[in-house]
Amino acid sequence: MKVSVDRAACYGSAECAHRAPSVFGFEDGYGLVRSGQEGAGDDPQVREAAEKCPSQAIVLTR
Ligand code: SF4
Numbered sequence: 001m002k003v004s005v006d007r008a009a010c011y012g013s014a015e016c017a018h019r020a021p022s023v024f025g026f027e028d029g030y031g032l033v034r035s036g037q038e039g040a041g042d043d044p045q046v047r048e049a050a051e052k053c054p055s056q057a058i059v060l061t062r
Contacts, residue, residue: 002061003037003060006057015052016053019045022037023037023045
């Protein structure tokens with residue numbers, strides 16, 4: 001699965017970057033998917049980060 005962050009929805013809690021730091025970064029007050037990690041949506045830590053994101057800004061797609 002693919003993973004992305006909906007910047008319009010993200011409110012910058014940085015939790016994703018703490019939960020799965022190899023996939024998510026935090027820059028300018030927003031979470032982001034690190035370059036080259038866009039296909040990491042099947043990683044259990046990424047799925048958990050998506051579930052726990054307080055603004056549901058982490059998008060998993062096929
Ligand atoms: S956990 Fe969600 S709200 Fe927090 S920085 Fe990541 S994407 Fe944004």
